Amino acid sequence: MTFSTLLPADPSAPAPALSSPALSSPAGASPAGSRLALAGDLLALLRTTTTEPRPDEQLEALTLAVAADLPVLLWGEPGIGKTAALTQLAASLDLPLTTVIASVHEPTDFSGLPVVGDDPEVLGVPMAPPQWAVELVRAGRGLLFLDELSTATPAVQAALLRVVLERRVGSLQLPPGVRIVAAANPRASAADGWELSPPLANRFVHLYWVHDREVVVRGLGGVWPRAELPRLAPERLTEAVAFARRAVCGFLEARPTLIHRLPTSETRRGGAWPSPRSWEAALTLLAFGTAAGVSREVLALLVRGAVGDGPGLELLAHLDRMDLPDPETLLADPAAAELPERGDLRQAALEAVVAAVGARPERARWEAGWAVLVRALETGAADLLVAPATALAALRRDDWEVPEAVERLTSVVGLARRADRSVERAAAAAGSRRTVAGR
Structure with a gap:
């Protein structure tokens, strides 16, 4: 096509001849049909994209939950890319995609339509499943995508519980190779939306879908991130299950009130909240995440999506404490003490050492505590020592001599305290200036 063919046609000029075979109409085809065929070719080019391996925490969390055979619910504003992500996920995993718009179906489309047979008194009345369920069973595997879940009526939501x-869809059992993923818009942005019922919401792992600028820009350029199932390490499976059970059971023993806590507000009841069912999902996700070696960020998305933000964050903090070194081991050999690199975990380990000394205060243990603090000074930031050093000093008995290790810490602790006081004075002075200026 030349540039002149893109210009408006001159009504007085004769029609140009179609010399290019690509622009010539097929035998028996009208010019309009040929132009539609060219439009189809252009659309095909626009829809032709490729994928690439690219770190994507949302996609990684989604694929891990799918691998764990847990129902997932993607929350996001309209147009954010939830449906596109599910379509690409099905293609990447080579799973047939079955999309069911929940809001345009009746309850019998999920619970089954009663069909009276020849002898209902003997055979009963079977609940006939819909066509899409029959096709899933025939395929033996697939990705069932329940879209627009937040616009489904309460009656439809109730029918979806067994699905x-x-x-189960009617009297039909879906095969193990079928995975279930749903999508919903928040009620405020959904067309005639409803809050999810608590029983239905508690069956899902909730992931909140947001757009990533780089992913969107690169995707519109024709390259989207590839969804891949997590690579589970065979040698870590038994260890991962034991770790997940120890972590969740230990946490719930310490926080029994979180075993079941139904939120008070209707909106929060439609999201993730803790129950024995959702804790089982969290345990499963923790085992899969450990076996796959996923990042803490991905694990946080999954755990919070199963039991809610508050309980999920508490469980993650519990996992951190599980990784802390035993304070008695540190006190037994301070010179070889291995302390965590992360600042908050290092400070928690030092506070545990001080607490252990306080639980059994003896001079040798008190001196070993100071040796651990010196070891921390040699291997990390000094500002983390102020609080534990102050607490350890308060445990001194009158007949205990001050060990030489304290001298190595005196200047550091004093300097940190002076810095803190300087910051406080600067903040107070700034506040005074703002007060004067406001007058």
């Missing part, structure tokens, strides 16, 4: 949890 999501038991994988």
Whole structure:
């Protein structure tokens, strides 16, 4: 096509001849049909994209939950790319995609339509499943995508309970190779939306889908991130299950009130909240994440999506404490003490050492505590020592001599305290200036 063919046609000029074979109409085809064929070719080029391996925490969390065979619910504003992500996920995993718009179906489309047979008194009345469920069973595997879940009526949501949890549609049992993912818009941005019922919400792992600028720009350029199932390390499976059970059970023993806590507000009941069912999902996700070696950020998305933000963050903090070194081991050999690199974990380990000395205060243990603090000074930041050093000093008995290790810490602690006081004085002076200026 030449540039002149893109210009408006001159009504007085004769029509140009179609000399290019690509622009010539097929035998028996009208000019309009040929132009539509060219438009189809252009659309095909626009829709042709490729994928690439690219770190994407949202996609990694989604694929891990799918691998764990847990129902997932993607929350996001309209147009954010939830449907596109599910389409690409099905293609990457080579799973047939079955999309069911929940809001345009009746409850019988999920619970089954009663069909009276020849002898209902003997055979009963079977609940006939819809066509899409029959096709899933025939395929033996697939990705069932329940879209627009937040616009489904309460009656439809009730009918979906068995589909999501038991994988039953009418009298039909979906095969183990079928995975379930749903999508919903927040009620405020949904067309005639409803809050999710608590029983249905508690069956899902909730992931909140947001757009990533770089992913969107690169994707519109024709390259999207590739969804891949997590690579589970075979030698870590047993260890991962034991770790997940120890972590969740230990946490719930310490926080029994979080075993089941139904939120008070209707909106929060439609999201993730803790129950024995959702804790089981969190345990499963923790085992899969450990076996796959996922990042803490991905694990946080999954755990919070299963039991809610508050309980999920508490469980993650509990996992950190599980990784802390034993304070008695540190006190037994301070010179070889291995302290965490991360600042908050290092300070927690030092505070545990001080607490252990306080629980059994003896001079040798008190001196070993100071040796651990010196070891911390040699291997990390000094500002983390102020609080534990102050607490350890308060444990001194009158007949205990001050060890030489304290001298190595005196200047550091004093300098840190002077710095803190300087910051406080600067903040107070700034506040006074703002007060004067406001007058």
